[in-house]
Amino acid sequence: MRALVWHGKEDIRCDTVTDPEIEGERDVIVKVTSCAICGSDLHLFHNFIPAMLPGDVMGHETMGEVVETGRGLNGKLKKGDRVVVPFTIVCGECDQCKRGYFSVCQRSNRKKHLADKVFGHTTAGLFGYTHLTGGYPGGQAEYLRVPFADSTVQKVPEGIPDEKLLFLSDIFPTGWQAAVQADIQPTDTVAIWGCGPVGQMTIRSAVLLGAEQVIAIDHLPERLDMAEAGGAITINFKEENVVERLNELTGGEGPEKCIDCIGMESHVTPAMPDTVYDRAKQILLAESDRPHVLREMIYVCRPGGLISIPGVYGGLADKIPMGAAMNKGLTFRMGQTHVQRWTADLLRRIEEDQIDPSFVITHEVPLDQGPEMYRTFRDKQDSCIKVVLKP
Amino acid sequence: MTNLSSLTNFSNITRSEGDPKVIHSGPSSRGVPDSLARGLGWFSLGLGLTELLAPGRITRALGMEGKEALVRVYGAREIGSGILSLSVDKKLGLWSRVAGDGLDIATVMTALRPDNPKRDNAVIALALLLGITAIDLIDAQATTMRHSRSAGRRRTYRDRSGFPRGVDASRGAARDFKTPPDLRHAPALAAVSPRTSAA
Numbered sequence: 001m002r003a004l005v006w007h008g009k010e011d012i013r014c015d016t017v018t019d020p021e022i023e024g025e026r027d028v029i030v031k032v033t034s035c036a037i038c039g040s041d042l043h044l045f046h047n048f049i050p051a052m053l054p055g056d057v058m059g060h061e062t063m064g065e066v067v068e069t070g071r072g073l074n075g076k077l078k079k080g081d082r083v084v085v086p087f088t089i090v091c092g093e094c095d096q097c098k099r100g101y102f103s104v105c106q107r108s109n110r111k112k113h114l115a116d117k118v119f120g121h122t123t124a125g126l127f128g129y130t131h132l133t134g135g136y137p138g139g140q141a142e143y144l145r146v147p148f149a150d151s152t153v154q155k156v157p158e159g160i161p162d163e164k165l166l167f168l169s170d171i172f173p174t175g176w177q178a179a180v181q182a183d184i185q186p187t188d189t190v191a192i193w194g195c196g197p198v199g200q201m202t203i204r205s206a207v208l209l210g211a212e213q214v215i216a217i218d219h220l221p222e223r224l225d226m227a228e229a230g231g232a233i234t235i236n237f238k239e240e241n242v243v244e245r246l247n248e249l250t251g252g253e254g255p256e257k258c259i260d261c262i263g264m265e266s267h268v269t270p271a272m273p274d275t276v277y278d279r280a281k282q283i284l285l286a287e288s289d290r291p292h293v294l295r296e297m298i299y300v301c302r303p304g305g306l307i308s309i310p311g312v313y314g315g316l317a318d319k320i321p322m323g324a325a326m327n328k329g330l331t332f333r334m335g336q337t338h339v340q341r342w343t344a345d346l347l348r349r350i351e352e353d354q355i356d357p358s359f360v361i362t363h364e365v366p367l368d369q370g371p372e373m374y375r376t377f378r379d380k381q382d383s384c385i386k387v388v389l390k391p
Numbered sequence: 392m393t394n395l396s397s398l399t400n401f402s403n404i405t406r407s408e409g410d411p412k413v414i415h416s417g418p419s420s421r422g423v424p425d426s427l428a429r430g431l432g433w434f435s436l437g438l439g440l441t442e443l444l445a446p447g448r449i450t451r452a453l454g455m456e457g458k459e460a461l462v463r464v465y466g467a468r469e470i471g472s473g474i475l476s477l478s479v480d481k482k483l484g485l486w487s488r489v490a491g492d493g494l495d496i497a498t499v500m501t502a503l504r505p506d507n508p509k510r511d512n513a514v515i516a517l518a519l520l521l522g523i524t525a526i527d528l529i530d531a532q533a534t535t536m537r538h539s540r541s542a543g544r545r546r547t548y549r550d551r552s553g554f555p556r557g558v559d560a561s562r563g564a565a566r567d568f569k570t571p572p573d574l575r576h577a578p579a580l581a582a583v584s585p586r587t588s589a590a
Contacts, residue, residue, distance in 0.1 A: 002417075009479075010479070012420040015413045016413075017412060018412050021408065046479050135406070145410075183575050183577075186579060208561060210562060210566050229549050229553075230552050230554070283474055284474070354561065359552065360551075371419060379540060383544060385548070
């Protein structure tokens, strides 16, 4: 089959690889009908996430049709089922899964010993990601093996286009969880840093959950346009002072809820000297993450407020103003998304026309154009916001 | 297997039997300018280390004895350019190489004086420098163009709300959602302040 394969920094290729095979009783093989490039794939593209190996198949936003099943599924999945494959692999049986904390499933990481060493304790296995999370081959491919399939995948009905359902695999639940864990109240101002795909989904989720005011921060005109279309007040950080503008929009008190949809690779500009400092340290391997957004959120957030972090951080971040965070009594909530906790409810909301997540797609191309699209997406060329690949 | 690095083959020992393994590799997302930038980056590191560790050999070869400290400084600069050229900020690294080439050329030109017994070596070094400057300049321009945001169309997405019923009708449409107990935070002021509630 063909698959997008990681060969090194900025080196993704559309390779011919062997087909995946069933290994466990709860495995299925999915024939991929649609998959997408995620913002976090760019962290892998840049080799900022440790423990990638040449030959790793990329991709963690996938959907398709079940074409082969293991023997232990007890009829829960059968050939021909249409499924969305969340990026988190979950056993559904461990203590964390029972709590709904699926992204820290205790049993699905097949390289638990690595995660135990680096993180202290293992987290869930993830598709198309680092070997710290199992090194499972990803779904930017023609076929995908899904372990623990009966608890991992979300069955979806026929008759709804892939484009509306695909993002149940990651960015829609990620944006939703980012907003839900902020526990948005009708009087809240929610400030969202980053108007990439996750930021766009977070804006829609905050609007649906009834925030009084949603403010979106970015610098790319097309992304700010899309944010505004979704009901956000926008701030272009290259034209306005973010802190001043947020204070102005909140009567000088700051937003109650701040959401970081950027993560470890915040934009670098001489106007924000800490970003230059972070970039220099990152190049010299003295720091893995550029936490400018985190610093800004801690500074501007209202005392007693909440900081929600769906953006991916990879390792070590420097100069976090913990004094301000502690004295202001801020609450931090973060983590990879517990996708399976939200998918059924979000599928209903798509079916009821509360939202159509396909709005975010700007490019749809065949799989073999994937390597070029990684570059287009990374360089923000051609007004690219979200790429869907068709195997 | 064709066109595969030994590292790709070696990494297969970490994969399970049913995992896909590369049989044949396709074209890379890395273009020619990107690959050349990597090559130049490694070259910078090699040259920089040589300048830093053995400046005397360089100054003797060029008839520039007494300039060892300057060569060391250039070595540090070269290492910086190399690190940048190998990073995702390769454009910056390549342009810093071009600027460095200018300094190198100006410095070597001082060794072209007629009384320098190593003048011939200096001429060869200058020719090499001019050649490498041309390569640096071409690659810096090609890389800048390849990764420029201005490539491609400019589009607007002002009609992409994502809400089939419109934004206004969608505000609060998911208020039926009850925040799970483990994700609750501070209640709204109205819920805890009688004064505000009464108002």
